[in-house]
Amino acid sequence: MLYAGFWKRTLAYIIDSILLGFVFFIIGLIWIVIRALGDWIPSPAETSLLSDGANFILTMKTVGRTLLNWGVIWLYYALMESSKCKATVGKLALGIVVLDEFNHKLSFARASARYWSKLLSFIILFVGFIMAGFTARKQALHDLIARTYVLDKRELNYILREQEQRAAGM
Structure with missing residues (x-):
C-alpha cells in the first residue's frame, strides 16, 4: 500500500492552516x-469592572476565544x-485520504479521537508527528491511537x- 509520508502530510497541514487562518482573519x-x-461607550457597570477586574475579564475573553478557535x-x-x-482540503489537494483499518471512512467519533490525540504529540515536543516518517505504515502517534491510516x-x-x-468473482 502507498501510505502518505511525513512531508506530504506536513504540506497538507500547511494548506489547512493557511485556509483556517484565512477563515479566522475574515x-x-x-x-x-x-x-x-456598535456602542463604544461602556456602561457604568462595565466601567467599574474594567477598573477592578480588567485582567480577569481579559483573561476570560482570551480563554473563551482560544476554546472557540x-x-x-x-x-x-x-x-x-x-x-x-x-x-481535509489540504489532504484533498494532495490526493491523500484518512481511513480506518478496514479502508472505510472514519466515523465522527474516530475522527474526533484522531484530532484530540494530536495533543499528545504537542506535549511530547512533536515526536508523535515525526513518527509518521519512521513507522512502516507512515502512522503518526494520533493514527496509532485512533487506528487510522493516511493513504494515497x-x-x-x-x-x-x-x-x-x-x-x-466469488
Whole structure:
C-alpha cells in the first residue's frame, strides 16, 4: 500500500492552516466591523469592572476565544475527515485520504479521537508527528491511537476496485 509520508502530510497541514487562518482573519474583520458599528461607550457597570477586574475579564475573553478557535478547528478536521471526502482540503489537494483499518471512512467519533490525540504529540515536543516518517505504515502517534491510516487516494481506488473484482468473482 502507498501510505502518505511525513512531508506530504506536513504540506497538507500547511494548506489547512493557511485556509483556517484565512477563515479566522475574515471572522476577525467581521467582528471588528460589528464592534465599530456598535456602542463604544461602556456602561457604568462595565466601567467599574474594567477598573477592578480588567485582567480577569481579559483573561476570560482570551480563554473563551482560544476554546472557540479549538472548537472550530476540531470540527473542521473531524467533519471533513469523517465526510465522504475522507480528507481535509489540504489532504484533498494532495490526493491523500484518512481511513480506518478496514479502508472505510472514519466515523465522527474516530475522527474526533484522531484530532484530540494530536495533543499528545504537542506535549511530547512533536515526536508523535515525526513518527509518521519512521513507522512502516507512515502512522503518526494520533493514527496509532485512533487506528487510522493516511493513504494515497489513487492507491485506495485501486484497492477498492480489486476488492470489488474479488467479490464479483466469488
